Amino acid sequence: MDPEFWLMKWHNNETGFHEQEANPNLTQNIHRLSLAPGSRIFVPLCGKTLDIPWLIKQGYYVVAAELSTIAIAQLCQQLDIIPDSTKIGDITRYDGPGFTLFGGDIFHITPDMLGNIDAVYDRAALVALPFEMRVRYTKHLRDLTGTAPQLLITFDYDQQKMDGPPFAVIANEVEQHYIDHYSITLLHGNEINLKGKVDAQENVWLLKAGA
Ligand SMILES: C[S@@+](CC[C@H](N)C(=O)[O-])C[C@H]1O[C@@H](n2cnc3c(N)ncnc32)[C@H](O)[C@@H]1O
Secondary structure, eight states: HHHHHHHHHHTOOOOOOOOOOOOOHHHHHHHGGOOOOOOOEEEESOOOHHHHHHHHHHHOEEEEEEEEEHHHHHHHHHTOOEEEEEEEEEEEEEEETEEEEESOOGGGOOOHHHHHOEEESSSSSSSSOOOOHHHHHHHHHHHHHOOOOEEEEEEEETTTTSSSSOOOHHHHHHHHHTTTTEEEEEEEEEEEEEETTTEEEEEEEEEEHHH
């Protein structure tokens, strides 16, 4: 699942993962992160999610990462802003009121670029990646954000019945990536149907520092 795959998805407007309102798993569970006003929340692989305007409206500062310039342009249009942009190597940093977005490959973003992060919100990011990339991504996310608490949404379904993305990420795998660094709590398991093709359980996890 190289960058080209996602750039083509945006180019062809195949963005079925995009939701028309802020995700209820975020809005109903944000308090679990115990964040002070103004806290910096990292939203990796953000697309043009409406979770970002929602978080900004709640008084948080959003730090995000996204590959596609089409997604970034559409996100800024939704926010009704023209951000300042700065080139840092092959990453473009976009700054607007209440947010900083790093445009480019998340694996090229460094902890210094990102700055301090108080929490991570991962919706459709981990599950967007095949297994080998998930191993690399979760390690990189920890390098970027230390043990900042995290809200993570995954899908558990029979991978034989449908190809990802989104990929099935079962409880054992969440533990495999994160148990050495976090205590892991399952907050909810919602029965859903994915893409009209397969029944799945959507799991909402809270990761907090301390294994
Ligand atoms: C399934 S979408 C999810 C978008 C968003 N989280 C949401 O909930 O709508 C995955 C996004 O990750 C972006 N992406 C994929 N690989 C990436 C990478 N290596 N670095 C940065 N963004 C990436 C894609 O362009 C796409 O917008």
